[in-house]
Amino acid sequence: MRRSVVRISAPGAGQDDEDARFWGSGFFIAPGWVLTCAHVVGNGGGDVLEGGAAFDVTAFDAGTRRERTRPGRVVLALPPPRPGGAPAGRWPLPDLALVEVEDAADAECLWLSDRSAVVPAPVALYGWSRETGELGWRYGTGTATGGDAGGGAMLLRGEIPVAGCSGGPVLDTGRGAVIGVSKGRGEGTAGLAVPVTALRAIANERPGRALLHTVVRAHDRYHLQRYRSFGAGGWPGLQRPRAAGGFTPVLRAQLFARLAELTQPDGPGQVMTLVDEVKSRVLQDPYQPGVEHDPRTWREGVGLLYDLRDGAADVPERPDGPPRDLELEAVLLYAARVAAAVSGLGHAADRRPLSGLADWLIIQADQLRDGVRKDIHRLLHGGSDGFAEPDRRPVGDKVSLDKVRFGPVETEEDAGRARADVLVEIDPLMYGDLYPWRIKLLGENNRVTPLCDDTRGVPRAGLREALREPIAEALRQSDVGEHLAALQVVLPRELFDEPVASWRLTPPGAGDDVFDPHALPLGQRRVVVVRDRRRRDRPAFPEWHTRWRGTDRGPMTAVPLRGEVPVPGHDARRRESRHAAYARFVDTDPSAVPVYCGPVSQGPGAMALEAALAAGHAVVIWRCCTGEHDDCEEFHEQASRLVCEATTAEGLHRRLRSLRIRCADPESPDEDARWAQSIALLMDSPEDPTLSPPPLTAPGPRPGQGI
Template sequence: MSPHGHVNASESGSDPVIDALARAATVQLRASDEQGGACWGTGFFVAPGRLLTCAHVLAPHLRGAIDRVFWVAGSEVNGGEPLPARLDAWLLDGPARPEVRVPVEQDLALVRLLDAAVEHECVWLTDRTDYPGGRGVVQGYHPDTADPGSRRAVRWKATVRINGFDDDHGLRFRPEAEFPKGGSGSPVLDAHTGAVVGLLKSRRVGKDGGTAIAATALRRFGARYQQLMADHDRWHGQSPKITGHNWIERQHQLPGSGIHTGGDQWSPRDRREALSQLAAMTAPDGIRPVAALARKARGDIPPPPGQLPPYTWRDGHGLLYEAGQPVAAIAALHYLQLVAEYERLRGGDPTALVGWVAQRLQEVPRIVHTVVTQATLPPALRHVPAPLGQRPAVARYPRVGDGRAVVVVELEPVIDARAPRFYWRIRVDDGHGVDEPLHEEQHGDGVPPERLIQRLRTPLAEIFATVDAPGAPAPLEVALPADRFDTAVHRWQLTEMARLHYPAQVGVRRTVVLRDISRRGDPDERWRQRWEALERAGTPTAHRTPPVRQVPRARHFDALAPSAVPVLCRPVGSGVGRRAIGLALTAGYGIALWHTDGHPEYGCTETCDRFHDGAALLLAQAGDAHELPERLRRLRDDISGSRNSRHWAEGAAMLYDDPGRPLPADEGDPLDSP
């Protein structure tokens, strides 16, 4: 024991009681006796009836039979008798192949017991978002290699030291621990804090050391992650609190819990109760409210660098650490009170949370009570979407001065490249005239069109996490040259994880429109006048462009009514469509609608008529032009739900180019391929 009563885990490896609790929650995964009964690897319980393991442990056995029932067995679960289980979800993007290494960020699988009534131990998963480091313990099962024909699984345990990190979710061990073949999926315990921080992924062939997947990768399960962690925290909140034979009471004695000399310190017991209370709150509407409330609780000081975006109220609590130690109790209580205020604003009932905060506040010096008792939400979170039945029929597109942000992607073609390639930059237009790009690639060979989405995924996800308002994802504008307007941006998949219960295509969840990259800087007078006339006209009207059996001419656009919106039933990247959209842009039109998926070679057909009829109805239902992007998004949402790939709007693209918010002028020289 240390002079402060702490278990000296750095010398002993880890606390023996926590070791035993982790062992009780750990099981082997294997085929049933009828299927050979061989051990596949290790998993461990993280919530009632649910286990975590590596996807690559299960994938070879579930190919072609993803709903196959298999067994989990542990010496301290169900009296040692195996239990039937099935894959609940995994992060694999497509089928796993034995010869291809599964990326760290995809190598997680959740398993569910078929009998939910079985009682078992659950590990304590860390709530911290920073990287763990230092000494740890890994334990699990591996096949009995001494007897290749045996179905027996062998327990194993190793002391490790985490000394490196790979990107967001990879951990590396120093080459001083030997891992057995078949041990993947075993929990990695941080001896300093007494929390599980990851699971073993791989060993180094013929060498000591290996790699692990950080527990933070669980966040990639999206909505499942929120529910899983709520169940985890509720289970631990109901576990024994006096006997000492549970995770929290033992963690209280470890160095990573801080030194608790009074009520102004935040202890593991406080954390357990707080997370249990937070599990009862309505899940947050995205990352923004969690990050904003955690930052305010920290005195408006950003969390230390290197933190991952927080998806749950629990993750926000995980931002309340400094140099690996919990912050003072007043900061944690402030955060909880802010969450309660946000819950109340959304129509929820945070009575239990508020009551516990008030009770715990009595142990904190009275001089700082007002920080909690007078907590107010940040201005950006004081308005949340009204209940569904009270919301406006259609959200109007952001305009100058209304305080709503728009994410803008600019794709500039590389001059003199042998094949089409682009430089890119991403900005946020929040109405404050700040034009500095947040991410960009303006050098090298550029990016070919087919690789753009892979290059843009990560920066866009980061920016959306920052600017999306609760229940209101920020629109995405993509500025392109007119001859690339047939790029079906609304079909981009900004996440490779359709299994997260989010629509895969970006144009389903958020409004997506195109802009003309050549319209930089101050708008010309025709563009401004045409836009203002359309705003005054009210309901927009569809104009078939070009007229049936005619070629497009400038007079077709110059003489149209102020309410007219050009509609083309053909692509606009070349031929008749390219000439038509070019004339429309020259005539000052800021809104147009067209079909990106081809056109019959010998004139229009019934498919074209359906497109024009659908577009005319879409426009006629709008109160004004500013409703059009959201109305088109709703159609895409309906199409996604019905999986109707032949709907007239499935391939539709929309130009929405507001001269009141022009793209910033490009002060640089033309971009040349090196």
């Protein structure tokens, strides 16, 4: 540990232990890369935080066997520096900084945990401090006891080191892996750390994604090379396997170094799709994750697959049969799925590392039971049912890959779709003018995973900004390659005209000058639909089911939401009553879709929409703009044509997305699509159990269960 942990100081202070310019601690995670806290390097001011000025990084030098000071420079700080480089006041989380250190290729590096932080865990903390007088090496022991709901903080208890150790590593002593970075000390024995998983946040943007993959690749290459050179002197050799067999530290180092050479995933959705499939296959019972994870590299997916049964590696397959090594089955099957997914990209740079990974997988798979072993060979042969499985050989024998044919595997789980849809639920006003909200993932088999919420709420004017980053995070976890998740927004009716399809995932002003798909309004890239919050409070009624099935089956027809529209326009003298509108909607065909050129959250539009929803209509199209316009008749004509051409409710999505793009240019919008400006779609299925409140049951045994 002492050879890997560094002290960080102002320029020229690194060699002087008594100099008051000592800032804090850090540690090498890869040759030439140090991880520390942003507030540590923030002692140097804005120029240091922005990477403009260097500082001293002092560490043990393996060559001279003495301490050596090298210049370091901040490459990335989280959160990013404020405009002008001014340091943050209280250093909000995640409070991390990546530092590039010159001429440090021979640095000794610590092992970063590949798993999401698991607490409670016994930990040790290391760093430098001058609180006792002399600047010296300090360490302490304790327990990681918990964290916050967002996974951005780790709570510590025990003999927490003194000031100056901020930026040093928090080591899980049970696994020999760094799980956090020391941030500060509280009262008594309390402390605060940042989980190393917070580094994932740098991958939210493409430059940061490349940086994360560069550092992780260097980390995993280092540890495999170290093991090959020093054997028991490297990290894998120093670890004691937690059980016989299983996914041992040596196998971990070998696999991670191979995965690091591959093209990395675009987002967590790709990783979690493979993780979900493997868990369902290996566990062979309904798989329901208790928490949603956010992996950004292939290695993090592995970290979610071993210790499947709370650390018990051997689980009997049947009472009279041999034990199953669940860890190894899950990890190797996942690695084979990664190989198939990456090979499907067709990148020339992946051919050689894929070949090496397949060689390793074929050897390791010989240890597994027949079912999973055959799955792995089938994956490596492009999903062919007629592949010839190589003869089983002792582990360690070389396998020829001449007949291995890589290719994506088409399975029922891989049928070209996003991992989940994203559900945003906004409740009616509860505390003055505040709207509470929740975000969930809607997966297959009615699987619902809560992500985040604000039970107190925000004013209507603050909804867009409050939901921007949570929605972006949920979409990152749901998108899989080119398959983008749909966004379903459940709204109280007074918010139906909120232009959610025009919301952007970038901060205000960002991305306006660049035609970047990630900066486009949501409705121009993906499916965005509104759903009715009020109907969720009661069981679905028969008319709602009938009309949903009608639009799902088609062919659809259009009816005006208001009876006097479109010919007279909005200022018509005759105004349809609520009961007359309801009677008209009851008599329409089950596949009819009401359309309206105007807002529906208040006024005549709201009254007509209330009647349509009471009659069971599940698909409605309207124009949520409130500005003046004189093309109401054209809107209804074009919207009616849109409905008829779409045929079914699902057929509306691609056409609506195209219309939103065509009329989006403020300087020269497509004249043929101008009528569709501010168009909104309600698509509200009554058959979706994920939104229905669970039925209340009396305490005690369920029917059919004994006491």
